[in-house]
Amino acid sequence: MTRFRIGTRKSTMALAQTEEIARRLSAAIPSLDIEIVRFETTGDTDQTSKLLTHGGKGGAFVAEIRRAMLTGELHAAMHSLKDMPGNEETPALVVAALLSRDPPGxxxxxxxxxxxxxxxxxxxxxxxxxxxxxxxxxxxxxxxxxxxxxxxxxxxxxxxxxxxxxxxxxxxxxxxxxxxxxxxxxxxxxxxxxxxxxxxxxFPIADMLPAVGQGIVAVECAASDWETRRILSTIDDPVARACADAEREVLWVLNGHCNSPIAGFATIAGMQMTLTASVLDEAGDRFIEAQRTGPADRPRELGRAVGLELLAQGAAELIERSRPR
The missing domain is CATH 3.40.190.10 (Periplasmic binding protein-like II)
Structure with missing residues (x-):
């Protein structure tokens, strides 16, 4: 059997998500010998500080596991997509699979x-x-x-x-x-x-938009590891992938940071995708929202259009005001 090591946090939820990945991989490729490797991240050990102290969710929950992948200790790692920084690329790593979306609200x-x-x-x-x-x-x-x-x-x-x-x-x-x-x-x-x-x-989705990627489990691996990428492609969900691409494109356009109250949610009906995104100030006094519908096979274009519409309504000012000083 082929040994396949997946890294994850030690929390009950992270383990449950990783076990779901393992179940799907085992069903797709029975010859895999899957080992789940548990990490206690900075965000898990420090239950007092605001996540911004550790560089946001990316620094608190993602950085240590990513280092293990880059050193070859792991084949892949589980992340909640909403915890992954969306306004920056991660050198040498790629999200090779996204599981079908759980309830997002x-x-x-x-x-x-x-x-x-x-x-x-x-x-x-x-x-x-x-x-x-x-x-x-x-x-x-x-x-x-x-x-x-x-x-x-x-x-x-x-x-x-x-x-x-x-x-x-x-x-x-x-x-x-x-x-x-x-x-x-x-x-x-x-x-x-x-x-x-x-x-x-x-909370109705229309009243409280989810975080970008909320409810989607992501599996990341080294970009150069083509065999692992092939293995993970067997569990990649195309609907979740398209929705995630649209939502995360909004983060790119807005250049949001970990302290930005940004929300985004995409749905697909037939060949059309509808994307709604919003930006708020922390006090909840100011609220900007944009929604557009477009071809489901061009999710990034739709995300870019929604992001630009938010900027035209003044989103940059709200994001800048929430930026740490």
Whole structure:
């Protein structure tokens, strides 16, 4: 059998995603002997700092695993596509496979003992809503202005444990916030860790656009490793690939950074693709959105057109204001 080593983070969700890759590869190529190699990344060990401290999600969750691929320790690596920097190329590496997209939307998770009626009765007033994503925080402040949005870190299952336990979230300056009454999380993440039943409310996509690539699992490998690229091509999903190309092209055009509240979501119906993208300020006060439909076989052109439309509406100013000083 052919040994095939896949790197991943140690979190429950990352392992579940990597195991799905292994299942699909084993079904496509039964002769593969797949080994999952677990990494504890900077973003996993530091549960206090904002991700910006480590260079955003790319630095926090991706960099260490990528180094292992470049040294030949791994054949491939699993990433959540939304965690991969979209406004820069990675020398010598390529995304060789994208799995079919899981549910892309965000959900509200309430602390045990609280009900959605409690939340709706007050319109979120007095509730502390935890998230680490600047996009989710901006949308939450826009949609739920009576709530208090707080910084909240951790893997999906860890965040829910902290939520139910009434734990405070430590802050980089030594202080703390919380406890949280609710969290905003990705539905796909909850499903991966077997906690889908904790979703109290699904935000409509039209109200809270997902992060670019949210719900898509990516498999990366060395660009020069043509045999690994051939193996991974057997599980590449063309619909997910086209949607990801369109969404990530928006990031290229906007030159967004890890602290930019940028969202984008593409769908395909027949031969047509519809792409919607938005840029917000962190307070949720300003909101710019653009939507276009075009040929599904020209996703990057569609992404470029949507990105340029956002720039024409003033997106560059919002992105620059959110840039770290």
């Amino acid at each position: 965000d959900v509200l998770v309430l602390r045990q003992g609280l009900s959605l009626d409690d939340f709706r009765r007050e319109g979120g007033r007095g509730f502390k809503i935890g998230t680490n994503a600047v996009r989710r925080a901006a949308y939450a402040r826009r949609l739920l202005p009576n709530a208090d949005v707080i910084h909240f870190r951790g893997a999906a299952d860890t965040r829910i444990r902290k939520l139910d336990g009434g734990e405070l979230q430590r802050l980089p300056d030594g202080g703390a916030v919380g406890p949280a009454d609710a969290l905003i999380m990705a539905r796909s993440g909850l499903e991966r860790v077997g906690l889908a039943d904790r979703a109290s409310y699904d």
